[in-house]
Amino acid sequence: MRxxxxxxxxxxxxxxxxxxxxxxxxxxxxxGRPEVAEDIVQDAFVRALTNLSRFDFRxxxxxxxxxxxxxxxxxxxxxxxxxxxxxxxxxxxxxxxxPESPTIGDEVTTNAKLAIxxxxxQLSEDQREIVVLFHQLEWPIVQISEHMEMPxxxxxxxxxxxxxxxxxxxxxxxxFGRHVSEMMxxxxxxxxGEV
Numbered sequence: 271m272r273x274x275x276x277x278x279x280x281x282x283x284x285x286x287x288x289x290x291x292x293x294x295x296x297x298x299x300x301x302g303r304p305e306v307a308e309d310i311v312q313d314a315f316v317r318a319l320t321n322l323s324r325f326d327f328r329x330x331x332x333x334x335x336x337x338x339x340x341x342x343x344x345x346x347x348x349x350x351x352x353x354x355x356x357x358x359x360x361x362x363x364x365x366x367x368x369p370e371s372p373t374i375g376d377e378v379t380t381n382a383k384l385a386i387x388x389x390x391x392q393l394s395e396d397q398r399e400i401v402v403l404f405h406q407l408e409w410p411i412v413q414i415s416e417h418m419e420m421p422x423x424x425x426x427x428x429x430x431x432x433x434x435x436x437x438x439x440x441x442x443x444x445x446f447g448r449h450v451s452e453m454m455x456x457x458x459x460x461x462x463g464e465v
Contacts, residue, residue, distance in 0.1 A: 386436070
């Protein structure tokens, strides 16, 4: 970071490479739209690079970068009512067979991912963000608390309620509940009856 602040382009490229995939995954889960996630990630890196001199070394760089991205996302949501790409929605809502999937296992995994993505989009924004940061990006509660500027107890409460809400939504949804059950069955079979 100190080299990047001093103008070293290779150092700046290193930190972009180190955080690009996780930031994109985070924004994709938050927005549900690949093009929105790409735009926000790009804008977040531009903002971070142009404001490196403002970075406070007492904090983690990832927390600072994710905070920039979150603010850009919130601003984008306020400017434009969220809308979903019709191809993505059509693919996730229709009952279809995936002939391009080479195995049943791939289809089960794809269907479970669609179900989880759908359930995540049903959560409040805070719950969705906490679930994604904790489970997908494997951030510790302390780091999520710092990033979201909330007490750790509040983070744990949101995480618990978010997971509980997702379980309820998935179990009540006819099609998606079946996909998650299939995934659990595949895990049990792969583990020799143990999960």
